[in-house]
Amino acid sequence: MPTRIRTTNRISCVEPPTFRTKYKVRIRRLLVLEMKFLATLQLLAAAAEAALTWQNVKIGGGGGFVPGIVFHPTVKGVAYARTDIGGLYRLNNDDSWTAITDGITDNENWHNWGVDALALDPQDANIVYAAVGMYTNDWDPKSGSIIRSSDKGATWKVTNLPFKVGGNMPGRGMGERLAVDPANSKILYFGARSGNGLWKSTDGGATFSKVSSFTAVGTFIPNPNDVGGYNGDKQGLAFVTFDSTSGTTGGATKRIFVGTADNTTASVYVSEDAGATWNPVKGQPGTYFSHKCVLQPKEKALYLTYSDGTGPYDGTSGAVYRYDISAGTWKNITPVSGSDLYFGFGGLGVDMQKPGTIVVASLNSWWPDAQIFRSTDSGATWSKIWTWANYPNMNLYYGLSASKAPWIKTGFLDTDTKDLGWMIETLVINPLDSDHWLYSTGLTVFGGHDLTKWDTTHNVSIQSLADGIEEFAVLELASPPGGSELLAAVGDDSGFTFKDAASLKTSPNTPWMNPIWASSSSVDYAGASVKNIVRIGNSAGSQQVALSSDGGSSWYVYSGADNNMNGGAVAYSAKADTIVWSTSTNGVQRSQNQGSFSAVSSLPSGAVIASDKQNNTVFYGGSAANFYVSTNTGASFSKAGSLGSATAVRDIAAHPTKAGDVWVSTDAGIFHSTNYGSSFTQVSTALKNTYQIALGRGSGTTWNVYAFGTGSAGAKLYGSADGGASWTDIQGSQGFGAIDGCRLAGSGNQAGQVYVGTNGRGVFYASGEIKKRSMVFKA
Incomplete structure (x- = not known):
């Protein structure tokens, strides 16, 4: 043996x-x-x-457009919100929201943050569905999907569709385009865009097939001349609404209504035989586009809002209708007429506890404010949430607050007539609580818990209820060593300053103001004088350069800027006396000491730029395969060291505390120079095809390097604690969307802390030590 x-x-x-x-x-x-x-x-x-543990910097208040909110019809506290570029959110018991689609939105699947439709299973409150995809033109290379979850969004399964879905396309506030049969959880219908018609699933969303008997496709195209562009596609179908009162046939609900983006003879169709055949609903209005369609089962009636545009930005006329299903009759219940009717209608809330009680909102009333109407008699009479007093004074039948996101009040409510908002495509009343209502705007989600006071004291309390929704498109980040912890330039909401690490968890009191611009495209700090900050705006027609001398707490207009330049990227000299601006309109420009800007002809238009953070005379530039250096405060640039096989300079990061130490991110990887770019060494080739790069404090006196690129774990965020010799995946399972659209900053003050700005999910941050690891075996 x-x-x-x-x-x-x-x-x-x-x-x-x-x-x-x-x-x-x-x-x-x-x-x-x-x-x-x-x-x-x-x-x-x-x-x-x-992999680090990521969390949102708390800007708070939403920050973007929420086209749809859906409550579960029978289970209290279950509701979801869909955004156009920031994914899905689930409502919590304290009025806050939790993002639930980050885990399926990586570099390859960035379009999953575009949500064009949302549906809940009436028979199972754990099940949620969404139609995802960002654009139907070539901006989005992938087809869309129907995603489904049986655990309230903790995990997802994906069904790929043979066409694209447009979560951020025109008409995205219509809907909902996706619906579950209330009598059969296996049956779903989805109304597609681009002429693709109506689709059906009979296996709980695992597969879909086209409904050949439904031939309407929604033919409206916002701009037929914009072939292949953003406004050049058919809007498609607008909504799917089941009539739960109609009974069943073959285990499926008999009556189904489908809306289409048409404003001619018909935009609402009905099936009386569970989808076998379809016909236009008789007697319907044919002038406008239907936006929302909600069934009130106790009344056995449909309520519909209409606008002369498909939204979300337009609308100069519209209507509200009630359709009596039993009688087959339509009634125009539009709240206003004549000269008072200068907007279309979008948001529609139907009180399921009190038949006949409905609330509708103007889609876009740009002046003086939105209008919201309420009826308790099925639309026979209406009351308004505000009326004119002695012009220009108004009688306000509401109180409005934003304690959960104070910057909304200081930056918007206190500076604009439009307190109630704009782009109101969704307005919902909790089906189990007549006092609880929510409506969304292009800025935030408003709502409250005393809606029925409208009927008694005619004065309701409205507040921003978007806590947890971080739908900001981040355009630039910076973290000055010894200065403010984080500067965030964002689209649509100007930008924000977080003075220290503790403030990252608290919504700011103000956005960047005086001046306030819709978007700030870039921000930079003076490396040797870190309280001095410069930012660039993206609005044409006014001065778009602003300075701060107190770390971004207060601002003033840079007098040397004119009204003809905007957008692009900015670099601030180490001692805050020179600005180099790679504009989006006028090439590269330079200004000193508040003087007028003049063109820098030696640097190509659209060049990537950066300033040396310690040497006041040095600026860097990159364009195509070339790296440029200026040693005369940006007056002129010359080509410098070679970047090997690189053909595209994508980002430049100067070391925050070392003069002449500069890192360059390219399509061939990362290059490093310690002699002002005179010569470069390519760091580890383990990280390729890189995008943004940043340096942040590491352990002791070292500095970490962070970069987006393709490494051992795929196209993700990597960190290095050894000068780029080795790289570690620090992103893990957190989704940041497309890495080429992300922004990056290492903390100048907190060891191991790094910030990621996304296109639609705000700013994330995480802290942790990056360890170099090697495999050791005993033999």
């Missing part, structure tokens, strides 16, 4: 030689398998340890 064989570094046997030879081969194989297994475990452990 042989002795026991152990798969260790020793083999002890007493068998004949042939036996030993035979089993040595087997043992070697076992050793190899064991080493591979151990290596796999170590790699998994390293990945688990390396």
Whole structure:
């Protein structure tokens, strides 16, 4: 009998030689398998340890457009909100929201943050569906999907569609385009865009097939001349609404209504045989586009809002209708007429507890404010949420607050007549609570918990209820060492300053103001005088450069700017006396000491720019395959060291505390210079095709390097604690969307802290030590 064989570094046997030879081969194989297994475990452990834990910087208040909110019809507290570029959110018991689609929105699937439709299963409150995809033109290379979750968005399954979905396309506030049969959870209908018609699933969303009997496709195109552009596609279908009062046939709801983006003879169709055949609903209005369609089952009636545009930005006329299903009759219940009717209608809330009680909102009333109407008699009479007093004074039948996001009040409510908002495409009343209502605007989600006071004291309390929704498109980030912890330039909402690490968890009191612009495209700090900040706006027709001398707390217009330049990127000299601006309109420009800007002809238009953070005379530039340096405060630039095989300079990061130390991100990877760009060394080729790059404080006196690129874990965010010699995946399972659209900053003050700005999910941050790991085996 042989002795026991152990798969260790020793083999002890007493068998004949042939036996030993035979089993040595087997043992070697076992050793190899064991080493591979151990290596796999170590790699998994390293990945688990390396990936950081991410959370949102709390800007708060929403920050973007929420086209749809859906409550579950029978289970209290279950509701979801869909955004056009920031994914899905689930409502919490404290009025806050939790993002639930980050995990399926990585670099390859960035379009999953565009949500064009949302549906809940009436029979199971754990199940949620959404139609995802960002654009139907070539901006989005992928087809759309129907995603489904059976655990309230904790995990998802994906069904790919054979066409694109337009979560951020015109008409995205219509809907909902996706619906679950209330009598059969296996049946779903989805109304597609681009002429693709109506689609049906009979297996709970696992597969979909086209409904051949439904031939309407929604033919309206906002701009037929914009072929292949943003406004050049058919809007498609607008909504799917089941009539739960109609009974069933073959286990499916008999009556189904479908709306289309048409404003001619018909935009509402009905099936009386569970989708086998379809016909236009008789007697319907044919002038406007239907936006929302809600069933009030106790009345056995549909309520619909109409506008002369498909939204969300337009609308100069419209209507509200009630359709009596039993009688087959339509009634125009539009709240206003004549000269008072200068807007279309979007948001529509139907009180399921009190038949006949409805609330509707103007889609866009740009002056003086939105208008909201309420009826308790099925639209026979209406009351308004505000009326004119002695012009220009108004009688306000509401109180409005934004304590959860104070910047909304200081930056918008106190500076604009439009307190109630704009782009109101969704307005919902909690079906189980007549006092709880929510409506969304282009800025935030408003709502309250005393809606029925409208009927008694005619004065309701409205507040921003978007806490947890971070739908900001981030255009630039900076973290000055020894200065403000974070400067965030954002689209649509100007920008924000976070003075220290503690403030990252609190919504700011103000946005960037005086001046306030719709969008700030870039921000930079003076490296040797970090309280001095410059930012650039993206609005044409006014001065778009502003300075701060107190770290971004207050601002003033840069007098040297004119009204003809905007957008692009900015670089501030180390001692805050020179601005180099790579504009989006007038090439590269330079100004000193509040003087007028003049063109820098030696640097190509659209060049990437940066300033040396310690040497006041040095600026850097990059364009195509070339790196440029200026040693005369940006007056002129010359080509400098070679970047190897790179053909595209994408980002430049100057070391915050070392003069002449500069990092360059390119399509060929990362290059590093310690001599002002005179020569470069390519760092580890383990990270390729890189985008934004940043430096942040590491342990002790070291600085970490962070970069978006393609490495061992795919196209993600990586960190290095050894000067780029090795790279670790620090992103993990957190989705940031497309990495080429993300912005990046390492903290100048907090060791191991890094910030990521996304296109639609605000700013994320995480902290942790980046450890270099190697595989060690005993043999």
